Amino acid sequence: MSPILPNAPAVNPPEPALAAMSTEPSPIREFLRKRGSGRVADNSFAAVMLICACSIFAIVFFIFGILVIHSRPSLAAFGWKFFTRSAWDPVSGDFGALPFIFGTLATSLLALCMAVPLALGVAVFLTELCPRPLRAPISFLTELLAAIPSVVYGLWAVFVLVPLMRDPIGPFLLKTLGWTGLFSGANFGVGLLTASIILSIMILPIISSLTRDIMTAVPNSQREAVLALGATRWEMIRIGVLRNSRIGIVGAIMLGLGRALGETMAVTMVIGNHPDIGKSLFAPANTLASVIAGEFSEATTDIYLSALIEIGLALFLVTIVVNAIARLMVWAVTRGAPTQVH
Amino acid sequence: MDFQTKSMRLNNTLRNATNYFISGLSILATVAVIIPLVAILFYLVYKGASSLNLAFFTKAPAPVGEPGGGMANSIVGSGIILGLASLMGIPIGIAAGVYLAEFGRGKPFATAVRFTADVLNGVPSIVMGISAYSLIVIRQKHFSAVAGGVALAIMMIPTITRTTEEMLATVPHAIREAALGLGVPKWRTAISVSLRTASPGIITGCMLAFARVAGETAPLLFTAFGNQFWSLKLNEPIAALPLQIYVYAISPYDEWHRLAWAGSLVLIVLIMVSVTLVRIFANRGVLKGGS
Numbered sequence: 001m002s003p004i005l006p007n008a009p010a011v012n013p014p015e016p017a018l019a020a021m022s023t024e025p026s027p028i029r030e031f032l033r034k035r036g037s038g039r040v041a042d043n044s045f046a047a048v049m050l051i052c053a054c055s056i057f058a059i060v061f062f063i064f065g066i067l068v069i070h071s072r073p074s075l076a077a078f079g080w081k082f083f084t085r086s087a088w089d090p091v092s093g094d095f096g097a098l099p100f101i102f103g104t105l106a107t108s109l110l111a112l113c114m115a116v117p118l119a120l121g122v123a124v125f126l127t128e129l130c131p132r133p134l135r136a137p138i139s140f141l142t143e144l145l146a147a148i149p150s151v152v153y154g155l156w157a158v159f160v161l162v163p164l165m166r167d168p169i170g171p172f173l174l175k176t177l178g179w180t181g182l183f184s185g186a187n188f189g190v191g192l193l194t195a196s197i198i199l200s201i202m203i204l205p206i207i208s209s210l211t212r213d214i215m216t217a218v219p220n221s222q223r224e225a226v227l228a229l230g231a232t233r234w235e236m237i238r239i240g241v242l243r244n245s246r247i248g249i250v251g252a253i254m255l256g257l258g259r260a261l262g263e264t265m266a267v268t269m270v271i272g273n274h275p276d277i278g279k280s281l282f283a284p285a286n287t288l289a290s291v292i293a294g295e296f297s298e299a300t301t302d303i304y305l306s307a308l309i310e311i312g313l314a315l316f317l318v319t320i321v322v323n324a325i326a327r328l329m330v331w332a333v334t335r336g337a338p339t340q341v342h
Numbered sequence: 343m344d345f346q347t348k349s350m351r352l353n354n355t356l357r358n359a360t361n362y363f364i365s366g367l368s369i370l371a372t373v374a375v376i377i378p379l380v381a382i383l384f385y386l387v388y389k390g391a392s393s394l395n396l397a398f399f400t401k402a403p404a405p406v407g408e409p410g411g412g413m414a415n416s417i418v419g420s421g422i423i424l425g426l427a428s429l430m431g432i433p434i435g436i437a438a439g440v441y442l443a444e445f446g447r448g449k450p451f452a453t454a455v456r457f458t459a460d461v462l463n464g465v466p467s468i469v470m471g472i473s474a475y476s477l478i479v480i481r482q483k484h485f486s487a488v489a490g491g492v493a494l495a496i497m498m499i500p501t502i503t504r505t506t507e508e509m510l511a512t513v514p515h516a517i518r519e520a521a522l523g524l525g526v527p528k529w530r531t532a533i534s535v536s537l538r539t540a541s542p543g544i545i546t547g548c549m550l551a552f553a554r555v556a557g558e559t560a561p562l563l564f565t566a567f568g569n570q571f572w573s574l575k576l577n578e579p580i581a582a583l584p585l586q587i588y589v590y591a592i593s594p595y596d597e598w599h600r601l602a603w604a605g606s607l608v609l610i611v612l613i614m615v616s617v618t619l620v621r622i623f624a625n626r627g628v629l630k631g632g633s
Contacts, residue, residue: 042529048437055438057458062477067472121368121372122368122372124368129368138376145382151588151606152606152609155606156382159591159599201378232360235361237364255464259464262468262469264467269588296563297563309476319469323460323461323463324461327461
């Protein structure tokens with residue numbers, strides 16, 4: 001069958017040479033033997049790499065274990081009720097995490113409400129409408145903004161956003177939307193709304209760049225098929241692109257949510273740090289992450305410290321779950337893409 | 343018939359109108375996002391550049407009320423913490439990436455590692471801070487640079503693992519096969535061929551992870567803790583640039599606010615450079631004209 005086969009007998013060395021080879025190894029074999037067997041080195045190298053890969057699992061288990069161990073006093077004292085009680089009294093040692101859960105959920109959801117429509121708009125613009133020369137600079141800018149440290153956003157918020165909230169934005173909201181009751185009480189510039197705005201600015205680049213990646217992964221044949229049926233561009237985007245990538249987009253939004261839930265510094269700097277559950281968006285509040293940042297170094301008693309560590313444990317578990325679901329959704333879309341392209 | 347064409351025409355007008363409306367909205371959204379974000383950058387450069395001077399890089403903070411002073415101790419402190427973090431995080435991260443790309447292709451275990459790394463990437467940095475605190479600070483009974491380094495190293499590992507894997511995946515298989523065909527052992531192929539070919543990308547990936555954790559404040563709050571004075575000891579509280587920015591930002595003194603802006607600008611420049619480099623390498627691929 002093989003084209004080499006007919007020639008093979010001619011290439012074979014004559015008998016005497018074969019005999020000589022069996023007693024005296026060829027120079028190549030000699031060289032390889034001198035270098036020693038690669039098996040030991042190969043296996044040990046693979047083992048070292050494997051151990052390092054396992055260290056990623058180890059880190060997750062280690063974080064979980066150490067947080068459980070150090071939150072034991074609080075777990076024993078309050079049990080599951082810790083998450084449904086709103087008491088937060090370091091002096092008498094009475095703790096409940098409800099105000100912080102409220103603060104975290106309120107700021108994250110508000111931030112998502114503001115960021116998601118804008119992020120989707122940006123992603124649609126970048127993938128479907130943007131003139132080619134503009135595409136790279138705009139997506140580069142969003143990538144850059146995702147990399148700005150939290151503390152710098154916080155600094156900007158303290159000196160630019162808070163004064164803006166105090167003067168033109170706050171009173172304007174009170175005048176136009178005051179009837180909803182969401183904007184009552186004194187407006188100091190810091191509070192739930194300010195924290196949500198800075199959070200939405202921070203998660204916007206993450207959501208939009210992931211959504212862009214997911215939309216780019218939709219094969220062009222889908223777009224062409226819808227266009228060929230006479231669809232307008234928006235119908236093409238809606239039917240051909242958004243519908244195909246919706247799971248991934250939900251995943252991207254959840255990744256943004258995960259980031260918002262755990263965001264610490266910028267929120268701590270502008271949320272006002274007060275454990276209250278109220279209706280007003282001007283009111284100061286506190287989130288799971290910001291209470292840890294704000295009070296951890298003041299925690300003098302064991303029960304206080306372990307309550308804060310238990311909050312950290314809750315944050316860890318929640319973000320792990322949210323991120324895991326989100327990643328699965330994003331993977332489901334982007335990993336399937338290359339096989340469809342052909 | 344006439345009615346039907348009329349309704350179709352109306353329908354088409356409506357469809358076109360929706361099309362233009364939505365396109366307009368998405369352009370508007372982009373502009374609405376770009377303007378404030380550019381404003382942040384410009385404000386930062388404007389405020390920061392006017393506050394940067396030589397003293398910023400050479401002097402420790404002046405006492406409250408005195409003008410002058412800089413953040414030299416914070417810059418050096420950040421350097422020490424980041425150096426420790428890199429020493430721990432970079433080798434482990436790269437090795438894990440090598441496992442994923444060279445040994446684990448297609449194995450379910452490798453997929454699990456990849457997934458865990460992605461999930462770990464999303465864990466809030468403050469959680470890393472408490473973990474390092476519980477592990478090291480409680481045991482030692484004092485804050486230390488080492489504890490800060492450990493917290494940051496944990497944050498670097500998943501990022502480096504994933505970028506290393508992605509960069510190794512761009513190395514053409516033919517090159518590995520050529521090396522293996524010459525009788526080079528697999529470990530040597532991984533180090534001298536795959537890693538070396540992908541090294542520009544991997545180095546910039548490490549820089550990106552470095553820059554990301556360079557701006558992290560939350561994990562350092564209760565590990566490195568910060569220090570107003572010069573300290574180079576690994577076993578003591580140490581100053582760090584982002585921590586100092588945080589302290590200065592919430593302080594009531596104008597002089598300190600100035601320093602906070604300057605510090606932020608320094609951080610941002612570091613981050614911008616590494617993000618740009620990563621982008622260049624990611625776009626160019628690891629081999630010019632290869633694959």
